[in-house]
Amino acid sequence: MRFFSESRIFLVVSVSLYLVMKALFAFDIISPYIQQICLYAVIVALTAIGLNVIYGYTGQFSLGHAAFYGIGAYASAYLTKILAIEGVLPFIPVLVFCGVVSGIMGYLIGIPILRLRDDFLAIATLGFGTLVRVFLDNSDKFAESLGGSRGFVGIPRITNLELVFFFLVFVVIITRNLIHSRYGLFWRCIKDDELAATSVGINTTHMKLMAFTYGCILAGIGGALYANLYSFLHPSNFDILRSIDFLIIVIIGGMGSIMGTIYASIIWVGFIEGLRIVLPAQVLDLRWVVIPLLLIALMIWRPYGLMTKRRR
């Protein structure tokens, strides 16, 4: 088995990065607040990689990624709370389980909607995202502890540096191996020309469903890590704006580039959180004036993404 064969450099870099971060954390060189933002950036990267598989590689435009992220988050919050999980080791199976739950949801939703073409797919995923949001807003009617529109409180804080790094590295390697296999090739064929893909013998329905399910699994794991990082969840964390955040990251990072997605996640989270520190609260909402303008400029200046080189 050559599981790591294409990822040696990546492994070395991420282990060194981990050690640096560990030192920064251990000696309190950076404040706990910033530490949390760092972990959050890694979680965002992991989730965005999922969307990159769905949209960047396979070309299935999804406006519902945050919903699957939310499903993972709420599932993990609920499970860790009722099972009173505190340690990292018992948390790992919960994380995997939450990924599977989101994956199953993605699979079930994907069966009817992945037949649709781009614009309809956008509307259908948007609809699903709204549905999840409405459900979360009223979740206290199903189970009191989910908190409904008041938010889910008292989630055990378990997510730490080791955990997010481990999952990111693991996910990057698996995703890479998939991308550089026949499955990744089929996904890119579908994005390029779906009809041609069927004609060369690719079961496009099956392959789109696979990409979508896989992307949702990553969102579920990301959501679970997020829930147990902040110990508080609110339905508004998982609405359409969050889905658009992930889309922006995938686009900035260059569609179909895993490393690009990671860099873009760090830049994006740093940028948003940085503005929160720099700008006074009254003008904070001006972000949503500046950001769209920057995006428009980006699409004109580098339509193929900030991180990737132009293809021949």
Add this chain to the structure above:
Amino acid sequence: MKILEVRDLEKSFGGVKAVDRISFHIEEGEVFSVIGPNGAGKTTMFNLITGLYRPDNGRIIFLNNDITKTPTYMLIHFGIARTFQNMRLFSNLTVLENVMSSLLSKKTYNLFSAVFRTKRYATSEKTAEEKARGFIDFFGLSGKEDYTASSLSYGEQRRLELARALSTQPRLLLIDEPGAGMNPKEISDLAETIKTIRQRYSVTIAIIEHQMNLVMNISDRIMVMDFGEKIMEGTPQEVKKDKRVIEAYLGEEME
């Protein structure tokens, strides 16, 4: 032996009968051409055979299997490959990837092998790549493996599409207007290529073409269509002489 048999095939679009109760068969090993004026329904016929359209009526039988309702993606695995009139390459993918896509679409290795990079993965990828390179070479594209398909010239793209279709070594190859937009020199090269692949890969070829000299040169039998109907079918000699064909299509008698 009949490799393909089409019985009473019908397809309408709105009021237009694109294919109107057509029956014919293709013999194993022959080159079978379909000719007819623009809009005669030739491409629609190919689309019906390859499952891109569902017929309103009629049956399609390939090597004794009824494939009328078989989904398109499975046909490659039955042994039917095709090219498109307007070319459908994966334009952002490389030449090598274009050819490998069809080779790897066969059951080569599974998800587990892909994720964990098993030996099976490595050998399957290697075999597919070697095979793909062979076909790229055969179609005169060696040296361009890593170019994106869209960066090739028109003629090269036509050849790449043929390479991609042929690489799966189909029993039946459907080619839709390969000569469109080619100059006389390219047409005669194309005729040679078709003759060669027929021999070398013992593949049966069905071809739609407007270039009469090409059709007459390579075909064993020709079917003539007009307004969705089959006007006649016969050898190139018979077709050249047929009054109805001359009226409907050829315009003037060919020598």
